[in-house]
Structures are given as structure tokens and as C-alpha cells.
Amino acid sequence: MAKTIVITGASAGIGAALARHLGRQGHQLVLAARRGPELERVAAECGTATEVVVADVRLRADVERLRDAALRRFAHVDVWVNNAGRGITRAVLDLSDDDVDEMMAVNVKSALYGIQAIVPHFQERGEGHLINVSSFLGRVPFVAFRSAYNAAKHALNALTANLRMDLRNTHPGVHVSLVMPGVVRTEFAANALGGMVPSGGPPGQTAEEVAVVIAGLIEHPVAEVYTNPASAEMARRYYQDVGAFEVQSSTGFHRAGGPS
Ligand SMILES: NC(=O)c1ccc[n+]([C@@H]2O[C@H](COP(=O)([O-])OP(=O)(O)OC[C@H]3O[C@@H](n4cnc5c(N)ncnc54)[C@H](OP(=O)(O)O)[C@@H]3O)[C@@H](O)[C@H]2O)c1
Numbered sequence: 001m002a003k004t005i006v007i008t009g010a011s012a013g014i015g016a017a018l019a020r021h022l023g024r025q026g027h028q029l030v031l032a033a034r035r036g037p038e039l040e041r042v043a044a045e046c047g048t049a050t051e052v053v054v055a056d057v058r059l060r061a062d063v064e065r066l067r068d069a070a071l072r073r074f075a076h077v078d079v080w081v082n083n084a085g086r087g088i089t090r091a092v093l094d095l096s097d098d099d100v101d102e103m104m105a106v107n108v109k110s111a112l113y114g115i116q117a118i119v120p121h122f123q124e125r126g127e128g129h130l131i132n133v134s135s136f137l138g139r140v141p142f143v144a145f146r147s148a149y150n151a152a153k154h155a156l157n158a159l160t161a162n163l164r165m166d167l168r169n170t171h172p173g174v175h176v177s178l179v180m181p182g183v184v185r186t187e188f189a190a191n192a193l194g195g196m197v198p199s200g201g202p203p204g205q206t207a208e209e210v211a212v213v214i215a216g217l218i219e220h221p222v223a224e225v226y227t228n229p230a231s232a233e234m235a236r237r238y239y240q241d242v243g244a245f246e247v248q249s250s251t252g253f254h255r256a257g258g259p260s
Helices: 015-024 036-046 060-074 097-125 144-168 206-221 232-242 242-249
Strands: 003-009 028-033 051-054 078-083 128-134 174-180 223-224
Touching: 003 015, 003 051, 003 060, 003 097, 015 036, 015 206, 028 036, 028 060, 028 206, 036 051, 036 060, 051 060, 060 097, 078 097, 097 144, 097 174, 128 144, 144 174, 174 206, 223 232, 232 242
Parallel strands: 003 028, 003 078, 028 051, 078 128, 128 174, 174 223
Antiparallel strands: none
8 A cells, every 4th residue: 555655864875765665666755855956856766756845854843844745745644754864973072062962953853853743643543653763873872983973863762662652552553663774875974973984894784775674664563673684683782791892892893984
């Protein structure tokens, strides 16, 4: 069945790959990001009914305008993917107030605005699926130079879990899911506040591989998914002995590049 799916951060990377994948499956799409021409290019590649909305997800009014545009075009929304996000390359001791504010705005408040814009619609319909794209670093903060990004994604993980708990009994048809990718080959590292670090890390997954995982989640909603099959075991080892894990990870690729 074709669904109406809103994707933020759809002009590039994971969001664009997800849009193309879902478009091939015949879903109706609403794509948002700040760069209009890039969004239009992605929309043209989707091969399906697509609405483009230029929006800055750090602004609540823009996110509400995105919701309104989606409802105006398609009358309802089935799935909302809070995917837009941004990294940082800065040690904890060097973080400024502005750094922390930007990380919280683009990675946490953006998703909260999305939640508060669309979940009342889902509650009214008795169904819907809210998906937040976090990061493995939101579960295991082992790449120290991502600092405030790691903190923001941890906050996103907590809000996602608490929203799911709030809705479980009252609205069992409304699903809330968290996606935690590891390293993905996109412009993420280049776009990080503070710039790129020389990366000696593993190549990571493609955005298309991550898109396939998210599309599977839309078909079969679960609470959480790691896109990299190795991540669950890494998380288990981390929480078993945090100190030992940190020592091991500081000697490996993580010091040089690590996941995002
Ligand atoms: N790549 C990785 O290694 C990796 C790993 C784990 C998690 N993630 C997460 O995956 C998500 C997507 O990242 P990506 O790898 O696809 O990164 P990307 O290639 O840098 O793409 C980021 C997307 O978000 C949009 N965006 C950024 N700031 C925005 C804003 N203020 N308002 C609206 N849209 C905004 C960008 O579009 P505009 O510039 O046009 O606004 C772009 O479409 C993020 O949440 C990221 O944290 C990525």
C-alpha cells in the first residue's frame, strides 16, 4: 500500500537515498531541507508524487509549515522521518555555547518540532509512524571529537524512547522508532561544524544500504534498529565494561575517523 512519507534532510545523503528508494516503491513523498534546487533534483529522481518544501528544521515555524504542506497536498501523513542532522568536530574542552546550541537545535529540537507537529495527527487517526534518525554514537559515545553531537543524539534517543512509552497504551497504532547508523558514506563528515578530520577509518555503509534498512522498518515497525549488523554486539561490549571499551577504542580506527 502506498504511504505518504515526510523526510527531513532529503536533499543529500541518507535522506535523499531514502527518498529515491521509497519513490521506487511507489510511496508519496514530502521532502524537506534548506537547499531547494538539490531537493528538486532528488524529487525528480523519485519517480512518484512528490512535494518539496524548503525548510530549516531548527525553526519550529518551518517544521509546522512542512506538516501543513504535506496535509494540504496529500490530506494525511503515514510516516514522518526526522532525518536532518549535523555533526561537530570539537573536543569537550573546546566547545562554545554556540556549538552546543547548534548541535541541540539541529539534532534534538528539530526532531522535537517534528514530533509535536505530526504526532497529534497520528493520534487523531489512530495510526502513524514517527522515525528518528539518530546514530550509533547516540548509544555509544566512543568518538570523543564528536562530543556535543554525541550528547545531542543521546538526548534524541531518550526523547524517542519516552515518546514511545507515552503512546504505547493510549495509541497502540502509533509507532515510534529510532534508527542508529554507524559510519555512512555521505557528506556528513565534511558538513560537520569544525570541519573534517583526516579519516583512517573503515569505509562504512552506503546511504542506499541505510535506506533499505529504514524502508524495512517502515514495513515492519520496531522500537530500534542499528543499520550496521556489528553495532548491537559493540553496544553490548561497551555497557559491559565502559572503561575497557574506551581503552580499546582509543587504539583503533576510532581515534582517526570513527563513525558518526
Ligand atoms: N553519515 C554518517 O556517517 C551518519 C552516521 C550516523 C548517523 N547519521 C545521521 O544521519 C542523518 C543524515 O545524515 P547524512 O549522513 O545524510 O548527512 P549529510 O549528507 O550531511 O545530509 C544532511 C541532510 O540534512 C539536511 N540538513 C542539515 N541541516 C538542516 C537544517 N538546519 N534544516 C533542514 N535540513 C537540514 C541537509 O540539507 P540542506 O543542507 O539542504 O539543508 C541534508 O539533506 C543525520 O541525522 C546524521 O546525524 C549519519
